[in-house]
Amino acid sequence: MQQHIASWLDQRSEQRLTVVSACAGQGHDLIGVLAARPDAHRVQATLLEYDAGNVAAARAAARQAGLSNLVVEQTDAGQLSSYAGAVPADLLLMVGVFGNVSDIDVRRTVAALPQLCAEGATVIWTRARRAPDLTPAIRSWLRDAGFAEEAFHAPDDVLFTVGVHRLVGAPQRVNAAETVFTFLH
Numbered sequence: 296m297q298q299h300i301a302s303w304l305d306q307r308s309e310q311r312l313t314v315v316s317a318c319a320g321q322g323h324d325l326i327g328v329l330a331a332r333p334d335a336h337r338v339q340a341t342l343l344e345y346d347a348g349n350v351a352a353a354r355a356a357a358r359q360a361g362l363s364n365l366v367v368e369q370t371d372a373g374q375l376s377s378y379a380g381a382v383p384a385d386l387l388l389m390v391g392v393f394g395n396v397s398d399i400d401v402r403r404t405v406a407a408l409p410q411l412c413a414e415g416a417t418v419i420w421t422r423a424r425r426a427p428d429l430t431p432a433i434r435s436w437l438r439d440a441g442f443a444e445e446a447f448h449a450p451d452d453v454l455f456t457v458g459v460h461r462l463v464g465a466p467q468r469v470n471a472a473e474t475v476f477t478f479l480h
């Protein structure tokens with residue numbers, strides 16, 4: 296995950312980039328990358344996380360890493376209204392989300408991703424391939440939503456997969472009334 300984030304940052308030369316992490320946990324992936332980068336100041340990041348303990352831990356980690364452009368919001372990332380002020384994102388992290396919501400919610404979330412994306416944005420997502428494997432459907436829903444696949448890592452020896460998709464279609468206006476997912480567990 297950190298390699299994907301770092302290589303995305305290497306490929307983008309802009310001085311101002313927006314990153315949003317949905318269901319960010321303690322933000323280890325993004326904070327770990329930015330803490331080690333002299334160009335972290337280029338990134339304005341928002342972490343959306345529901346759990347108060349994780350929010351506190353992420354805020355402490357960001358403070359310790361000196362990341363003054365990273366904010367952690369305690370909010371429900373399943374509601375598109377929660378993204379107000381944080382999007383459009385140049386990089387959207389959907390890590391540890393698609394395996395914790397219903398298949399219908401995955402499909403609804405994928406269809407809504409262009410609402411959260413800036414032009415040419417990248418989405419990095421994960422999903423385990425436990426049977427029945429939903430990843431072929433997710434990749435096809437991403438195509439339907441206007442994304443081109445840049446990478447799909449599915450090593451033989453693990454069920455875990457990581458996808459990297461870039462928006463080639465048009466970004467869309469946010470429908471703040473929409474709820475796209477609810478966690479199952």
Ligand SMILES: C[S@@+](CC[C@H](N)C(=O)[O-])C[C@H]1O[C@@H](n2cnc3c(N)ncnc32)[C@H](O)[C@@H]1O
Pocket residue numbers: 317318319320321322323343344345346349370371372373390391392395477478
């Ligand atoms: C599987 S963890 C993934 C954490 C992180 N993205 C990672 O990969 O390490 C899922 C996280 O989503 C959070 N979460 C669950 N429902 C949420 C919601 N509706 N809005 C925001 N965060 C939520 C949980 O508290 C948990 O931290």
